[in-house]
Amino acid sequence: MTWDGKLQFKSDKSKNRILSLNSKAKSAQSDVKVMIGIGGYGNSEHFASVVGNFEKMKVFINNIVTLLEEYNIDGVDFYWRSASEEDKWRYITFVRELRKSLTIRNREKPFLISLTIPAVISSYELAYDLEDSLKDVDFFNVFSMDYYGPWENQWGTPAGPIAPLYNTVPGKNGYCVDSTLNYYVCKTKQPSKFNIVIPFFARLWRHVKEAVKPEKEVIRNVELKDNKAVGDGYMFRWTVQDRKYKISPATWDEESKTSYIYNPVNETYLTFEDEKSINAKIEYVNSMNLGGVGLWTLNMDDDKSSVLNMVFSKELCSKKTQIYVKYHC
Template identity: 35%
Template sequence: MTLCSKFVKIISDYYKKKKGSRTFLVIEYIISIWFILGICGLLAYGLSLAFWYYLDSPVLEEPELKDWRSQQLLETTGSETPTTPLPTTTTSFKSTTASRQLISTTTSNSKLLPAASCGKRIVGYFMAWENADLRQEQLRKLTHVIYLFATIQVPGVIKLDNEKRFLELKDKAHSLKSDLKVMIGVGGHATSFRLSLILPDDGKRKILIDSIVSSIDEHDLDGVDIFWIWSWMEDKLHYPKFVRELRKALNNLKSSKKRTEDYLISIIVPPKIETIEEGYNINEIVKSVDFLNVLTYDYYFNGDRIGPHSPIYGGTRGNIDETMKYLVCETRQPIKINMAVPFYGTFWRNASLPLQDGSEEIWKEKGEATGPFAVRWRELVPNGWHKSIARFHEKSKTSYIWIPETKPFLTFEDERSLAEKAKYVKDHQLGGILISAIDQDDDQSTLLNVVSSADICSQKEKDYIDYICDK
């Protein structure tokens, strides 16, 4: 018997024995039962919210550490525990920065960034839940900055998380008077599942599009990144229609504002080819978007393996080279494809060395190890990781730390691995690099400096295909 039904039985037995006016007792009994059912309903709703969070993330293994589940919750709520639903209405926030004029001439941003000189992109995610202060010198090293997140409410309106942090980003970005593009990421780990319910419905889809366009107009933004985890088979038909209609609505806004440049649309794309094939009609989507942000990390993750989270080559369960080859060969537009690099590391405790130099497999069975756990680049030293002892794995082109005595294994990006990724972008004429996220870097912008100063321009034609495609 459930707890709620036990309460109902207790109340029933109590009123059977209680003396007094029958009419009054019946009314009092009904009120008591409704009160209990209301409490039970709220409890069930809270449990359903927790269940949705559980579906979106792997299971916690060591609650005292910021593991991957905690990272997912941090990315959506700013807390390691689920919160109550956000209100369904949007709130208007006034910025202190006046509406800016777009600058079409060469500016300080393009002078500082080698990538900007040839139309390539250095895109940085900036997170609502991080605590690191935003510095203008970070923004000067980007071509695009995307604020995460504007969450999706019922029935389709969007609401910015941590409005104060968003306005700080927007004001500092606009005050640069540069070509830096400022965008918002719509969706996220907690609320993007609602897109599956919204997109098939013409009315709800229009509400969402109108809300996105209104937010871009109100805050004088340059575009939107659709951060959907993930589109599935039943969504495959509706996703292209959504981005087509969003493009049309933004073109209408452009005309009404007499804006000279198009508003930007980007979407995130998962790293696994199987997931892309199942849930994305990528050739239709790419017609309406300006670029694809491919989240090329966490390849190891299936719960039972340990290994590099962002390998360029190697392994039998996917890598960056395989993902990029697939997308370029499908779309024939390498210039629209950005490679993501994580500014956080992933580690396990009590791990045997997973990297296999003499094997095609670069991951190892998890065995007795615990993890994975996430650690920001800025937190490596405070958490006892000595970057000076890092090794470099030639096969996967990744950096790692493994200590035989205590057996922690950490896979992360450093100056050397980022240089390899920049070289890959240049060699294969990809569109640019996406940083996830700039506020996980240290105060010296160590990793951002490597990415922003990298020469990713090549002398090849814009749509040059540097892969041997099967079709």
């Protein structure tokens, strides 16, 4: 997404990979859909100026529609990272106008629109009026992770699970998947519209010390260096193998439904999803009647697709369950 509302592939290689993926999906005997994603960490800076300007917004919408039609892509996901409360009505208007433009195409299978929305641990959720967006958006991918991370500021401590299913520390009531999903579901009364994220990467802290509380071993204090945590926030699973970090046997925290390994000698803390934590998340999706799960991201798995296989080894009960696979091209 450019400053004037135009769209372009990052590179010819990126374009070829996307079109190849789409071609394979279309030839498969299944109802798999392929969508493009706009926004995210490196491409959200122009959202406010484009959707806040009527002429630029029209250009943006026309370019989205043209791209979807030209390449026979099934829909689009938007991830306006760090949108604020003042962006709310511009975002609603933009999505509504896009839906109108897509609907008049009279396509046999309507184009899909999804939004990636934040975890409820800051004020970013105020940028969304989900009730007003329900009729225009097919589903929401909830960024239900990054509750704890080795960030380069004072928030890099304490160390804790990437995506704890339930809260385990008093005073941090919002820092879990269940709290985030309860917030969104209670606002909309439509749980099937929401997918939770299962992170495929591992997360490492260094200089990790004692537990915050003796009975809460999974949450541990971190010694900051120059006011920054030291570690690796997004470690590919094959990188974990290459660096010879052991992820088994792991310590299981029953309260948060997460696995981790703490090495008191090296003062390292490694957290990741494994079969037990993934099973707990799948059971949660089923019990809450959620739409499904999002996999963040497929290319962060190991060479044997171990995490992907764990997800598919557990039955998702609904016939309409969604598996939303994030894939970086």
